[in-house]
Amino acid sequence: MHRTNVSRKIFLVLAITIGIVISGCTARDPVIVDQVAPSTDSEATANAGSPARLADIQIELQKVAEGFDQPLYVTGAGDGSGRLFIVEKTGRIWILRDGERSSEPWLDISDLVSTESERGLLGIAFAPEYGQNGTFYINYTDSSGTTQLARLRTTPTVNRVVKDGLMEPLLSIEQPYSNHNGGMLAFGPDGYLYVGTGDGGSGGDPHGNGQRTDTLLGKLLRIDPESEPTSSPDKADSRYRIPDDNPFAQGTAGYPEIWATGLRNPWRFSFDRTTGDLWIGDVGQNTWEEIDFASAQGGLEPGLNFGWSELEATHPYPPDADPPNTRSLTAPVIEYDHSAGSSVTGGYVYRGSQQPELSGIYFYGDFGSGRIWGAHNEEGTLENRELLQSGVQVVSFGEDDEGELYVVDFNGALYRLVAK
Ligand SMILES: [Ca+2]
Numbered sequence: 001m002h003r004t005n006v007s008r009k010i011f012l013v014l015a016i017t018i019g020i021v022i023s024g025c026t027a028r029d030p031v032i033v034d035q036v037a038p039s040t041d042s043e044a045t046a047n048a049g050s051p052a053r054l055a056d057i058q059i060e061l062q063k064v065a066e067g068f069d070q071p072l073y074v075t076g077a078g079d080g081s082g083r084l085f086i087v088e089k090t091g092r093i094w095i096l097r098d099g100e101r102s103s104e105p106w107l108d109i110s111d112l113v114s115t116e117s118e119r120g121l122l123g124i125a126f127a128p129e130y131g132q133n134g135t136f137y138i139n140y141t142d143s144s145g146t147t148q149l150a151r152l153r154t155t156p157t158v159n160r161v162v163k164d165g166l167m168e169p170l171l172s173i174e175q176p177y178s179n180h181n182g183g184m185l186a187f188g189p190d191g192y193l194y195v196g197t198g199d200g201g202s203g204g205d206p207h208g209n210g211q212r213t214d215t216l217l218g219k220l221l222r223i224d225p226e227s228e229p230t231s232s233p234d235k236a237d238s239r240y241r242i243p244d245d246n247p248f249a250q251g252t253a254g255y256p257e258i259w260a261t262g263l264r265n266p267w268r269f270s271f272d273r274t275t276g277d278l279w280i281g282d283v284g285q286n287t288w289e290e291i292d293f294a295s296a297q298g299g300l301e302p303g304l305n306f307g308w309s310e311l312e313a314t315h316p317y318p319p320d321a322d323p324p325n326t327r328s329l330t331a332p333v334i335e336y337d338h339s340a341g342s343s344v345t346g347g348y349v350y351r352g353s354q355q356p357e358l359s360g361i362y363f364y365g366d367f368g369s370g371r372i373w374g375a376h377n378e379e380g381t382l383e384n385r386e387l388l389q390s391g392v393q394v395v396s397f398g399e400d401d402e403g404e405l406y407v408v409d410f411n412g413a414l415y416r417l418v419a420k
């Protein structure tokens with residue numbers, strides 16, 4: 001879901017070949033590359049009993065549903081209804097309730113969406129008050145390949161959303177190439193909507209978008225779409241508010257929507273629902289995949305620069321470049337090279353109740369290799385360990401309302417991630 005179709009097909013062939021070759025060998029495990037460890041969550045761990053070390057953890061995937069068309073995301077609505085919403089790249093969203101899939105799509109915008117390469121309906125976020133106000137947000141590429149962020153309002157319990165006349169465009173971002181469109185949407189602990197954008201695509205960030213502040217590409221954006229819009233002469237048509245502490249809130253040194261810079265394709269990111277910590281899976285170029293992290297202790301820090309395209313994970317980019325001045329760059333907390341995978345998929349910290357031994361573990365995976373790893377703060381040190389060779393195309397993880405975790409297989413199935 002992160003590269004062109006052509007390269008994906010090539011990769012799949014390679015993966016099959018390599019899978020055979022390395023089955024008896026040890027691929028290089030991801031490594032911890034920074035001393036910044038996630039905040040210890042003593043309350044949650046206390047509630048869950050003594051957390052097991054990762055060496056004691058075994059997980060498996062249990063199939064929940066199948067037959068979806070290029071599914072790439074799953075989430076609950078946060079309304080306590082117990083429903084799961086499965087997003088298909090082609091523009092449809094289905095409801096799964098008690099394992100039963102809705103007979104019709106809950107939302108169908110397939111007539112609006114371009115789907116070639118990495119384009120499509122890529123993300124959805126339900127407003128924190130969705131159960132009361134029925135507001136949700138979607139991120140898709142339109143028929144021109146332009147990224148569109150839109151708001152929809154419906155009744156919270158509706159079984160089928162009629163989009164016509166209800167879609168409110170919030171933000172458009174022109175895409176110079178068909179890949180690296182980001183697409184993830186999530187509300188943070190501050191109640192603001194975070195929007196992942198890729199660097200615009202091609203390869204190697206040819207326009208330097210990751211480090212530029214005069215483009216919304218290669219960023220994590222942050223807006224407040226649930227409050228009264230920012231009113232200023234040049235924002236007369238704005239349909240959202242700019243948080244006051246966005247790094248360029250005044251709009252003079254960069255776009256006011258920018259919250260973090262230096263990202264290549266932050267395909268999936270999440271907030272720890274207990275601590276508020278931010279975890280980002282930023283897809284690498286040719287060699288290194290990375291997990292970025294921002295602690296919520298003391299508040300999430302605006303203006304972090306995650307390095308791309310001066311760095312690919314912790315390594316100078318291009319590889320023959322001199323090391324950049326890294327003092328102002330935020331290094332990933334985990335990186336792995338392409339002996340272990342090809343395209344990282346950021347996941348979630350498990351905060352559910354049904355798998356207490358998994359509590360506090362951050363799960364992430366790789367789209368190409370199907371591996372799933374766990375990372376965990378063990379007495380101030382980040383532990384990291386491969387937990388499963390899943391055999392599926394791990395395109396996304398997702399949480400239901402109760403914090404139970406799911407894995408989306410781009411081949412069409414939905415799995416629940418459980419302790420074995
Ligand atoms: Ca980086």
